[in-house]
Amino acid sequence: MFQVDRRPTATRVILDLLTASPKVEFGVDMLTLAGEIMGLTAANMRVSAARMCTEGRITRTTRGTYTLLAEALPAYTEVSSWRTRIERMVPWDGTWTAVEHSRVKRSDRAALRAHNNALSLAGMADWTPAVALRPNNLDHGTNGLRTTLSRLGAAPECHVYRIDELSTEDVDAIRRLWDTISRTRHLQEASRALADAARASDDRTVAENARTSLLVGSAVISTIVRDPLLPQELAPLTPLVELIEQMKEFQDHALTLWLELLEDGQRT
Incomplete structure (x- = not known):
């Protein structure tokens, strides 16, 4: 079953928001509202933001808003480029x-x-x-x-x-290092989680939809980022391609929802 972390930390929420919208400057009021939507206190969000500034993961601008310091996050390139990740793949020469x-x-x-x-x-x-x-x-x-x-x-x-030039026995053993059946099943479960979240949106409030979109979206992006990008000769590529396309549409909608909520200061 596809796992979604239902109790994210303030640090996780801040990183998810800033990574998804690197050009947006988030004020303290926006972050505290985001925390409230995610079930976190304003104090928790403020303390976490201040600590992350001290650690050099985010920075505070002259206008008192927070932005990401991408160079301080080792995995930022992988996370931020999930939409184009499969473009890194080239034909496999064995x-x-x-x-x-x-x-x-x-x-x-x-x-x-x-x-x-x-x-x-x-x-x-x-x-x-x-x-x-x-x-x-x-x-x-x-x-x-x-x-x-x-x-x-x-x-x-x-x-x-x-x-190269490995024995047939070694190649056969190496091919089994990746559990491709479980990997495909996990990608399909992630796809169903996105579909379920979108399908139930009419029955939730705006804030509930925002919360769900961050929780599910974060888990799905993690799945995409951690996919080993195996060649077609070892594992089917279609489930990953389809999940990325599905996630693009899901995140575009989620970002619009979140920014409207935070900029308007709405809570319901």
């Missing part, structure tokens, strides 16, 4: 891009967590304890993967290279 990370330190848990998250966002799967890999079907090949992993926070001790 080779693989690999990351050898046996020298990555395990003692720094925060750094290790960031490293593993970077590999996950890049669609890498563990082949051996020391090597993770993915199909070589993304633009710019190994150089592009190096750049992506560095931006996402992968450990500098890892090495990126291309693998």
Whole structure:
């Protein structure tokens, strides 16, 4: 079943709003109203916004409004470009891009967590304890993967290279590293969640629709961003393409709804 986080933190709400509308400057009153709609207190939203400023993830302008500091968010490029994500894919030549990370330190848990998250966002799967890999079907090949992993926070001790001429047995084993059946089912469940949210909108208030759109939309975008972008030879691409198109329409409507609510100061 498709999972939606029904209790988002103030930090999550602020990041979702600012990431979805990077050109919009959000005043404190807009953020506190957004928090109220999401079941969070005004104090919670103010404290979280101030802390995020201190951490350098958002900034406060001279007009007292908040904007995103995209360069401080490692995954911003992936999240902000979900609409065009499949355009990164190129025809697969049967080779693989690999990351050898046996020298990555395990003692720094925060750094290790960031490293593993970077590999996950890049669609890498563990082949051996020391090597993770993915199909070589993304633009710019190994150089592009190096750049992506560095931006996402992968450990500098890892090495990126291309693998080819594997044995038939190895290739068969590698193909099974991704659970493509579960992946397709998850994409289809995300699609149904969007359809259900849109279908029930007439029975909810404007604020309830805004809340639902943020909760469901955030979960679906996360699903899109974390899709490994496997080539057609390994997994069907159609479910991802259809979900992205569906999510575009859903978010366009949701953004209009949210901005009208926040700019008008409405609560119902």
